[in-house]
Amino acid sequence: MKPDYEAQGEPTRYHPLTAQLPIKVATQDVSVRYGDKPALEGVSLEIPDRAVTACIGPSGCGKSTFLRCLNRMNDTIDNARVTGSIRIDSEEVNGRDVDPVVLRARVGMVFQKPNPFPKSIFENVAYGARIHGLADTKSELDDIVETSLIKAGLWNEVSDRLHHPGTSLSGGQQQRLVIARAIAVNPEVILMDEPCSALDPIATARIEELIDELRENYTLIIVTHSMAQAARVSQMTAFFHLGKLVEYGPTEEIFTNPLDQRTQDFITGRFG
Ligand SMILES: Nc1ncnc2c1ncn2[C@@H]1O[C@H](COP(=O)(O)OP(=O)(O)OP(=O)(O)O)[C@@H](O)[C@H]1O
Numbered sequence: 373m374k375p376d377y378e379a380q381g382e383p384t385r386y387h388p389l390t391a392q393l394p395i396k397v398a399t400q401d402v403s404v405r406y407g408d409k410p411a412l413e414g415v416s417l418e419i420p421d422r423a424v425t426a427c428i429g430p431s432g433c434g435k436s437t438f439l440r441c442l443n444r445m446n447d448t449i450d451n452a453r454v455t456g457s458i459r460i461d462s463e464e465v466n467g468r469d470v471d472p473v474v475l476r477a478r479v480g481m482v483f484q485k486p487n488p489f490p491k492s493i494f495e496n497v498a499y500g501a502r503i504h505g506l507a508d509t510k511s512e513l514d515d516i517v518e519t520s521l522i523k524a525g526l527w528n529e530v531s532d533r534l535h536h537p538g539t540s541l542s543g544g545q546q547q548r549l550v551i552a553r554a555i556a557v558n559p560e561v562i563l564m565d566e567p568c569s570a571l572d573p574i575a576t577a578r579i580e581e582l583i584d585e586l587r588e589n590y591t592l593i594i595v596t597h598s599m600a601q602a603a604r605v606s607q608m609t610a611f612f613h614l615g616k617l618v619e620y621g622p623t624e625e626i627f628t629n630p631l632d633q634r635t636q637d638f639i640t641g642r643f644g
Pocket residue numbers: 406409410411429430431432433434435436437438449
């Protein structure tokens with residue numbers, strides 16, 4: 373059933389094809405304030421499983437704020453207040469009994485700037501598996517590290533130097549290391565906040581290929597400033613403007629047949 377957009381005042385334009393996909397993440401009337409300042413207002417959308425959803429919109433429209441709601445990263449910001457419902461499968465993310473540390477393994481996050489720990493390549497990937505008790509033996513841990521690095525497309529480049537520092541890798545390799553670190557704790561959803569903005573075009577292309585491979589097994593939600601990137605990697609696109617979700621639907625529809633004038637203006641470069 374569709375959320376009641378009319379209740380929010382200004383309805384989101386929701387493309388009809390959207391309803392055909394199985395849903396992994398559903399938000400209902402999510403709003404965020406930083407102190408007195410509203411940053412996100414009444415966002416309701418349903419994000420499909422095993423697909424890439426891109427969040428686009430002009431600077432300051434609330435894309436990163438929205439992403440951070442999905443794994444409760446806004447909890448770490450003192451003056452942030454989140455209201456509304458966010459469900460992953462049927463579980464309420466903001467439920468009292470939800471442990472944010474466990475949630476953040478289930479909903480991993482990759483940031484703009486690669487942020488490996490100041491530890492070896494091996495330890496970067498093993499760390500989460502160890503603290504979540506996912507390996508009983510050294511050989512199980514080795515397996516998790518190898519499998520995660522393979523899935524992140526990095527194994528062939530690092531298998532002979534697992535004990536070198538993570539920070540010795542190139543920027544693009546570090547970003548894939550961080551993705552391997554997220555994969556090692558069995559996430560269901562991976563959030564990416566402008567994951568390529570610090571990378572050169574070759575490293576960017578490698579991450580985009582990886583995003584495409586990962587969608588076979590994970591739900592991916594990516595914030596990007598690049599409309600070309602959103603068009604290349606995503607199946608669904610959400611357009612935000614001034615803290616509101618304006619339009620949501622299959623990427624092809626958003627880019628070729630937007631329903632809202634603001635989306636049209638943004639994708640044709642009239643603002644943003
Ligand atoms: N920690 C914070 N404290 C106060 N205001 C904040 C904080 N983080 C974000 N904001 C404000 O909330 C609004 C939304 O910010 P957000 O970073 O989510 O937007 P964005 O669309 O991701 O922007 P950008 O594309 O520039 O990264 C902005 O007005 C921003 O200034």
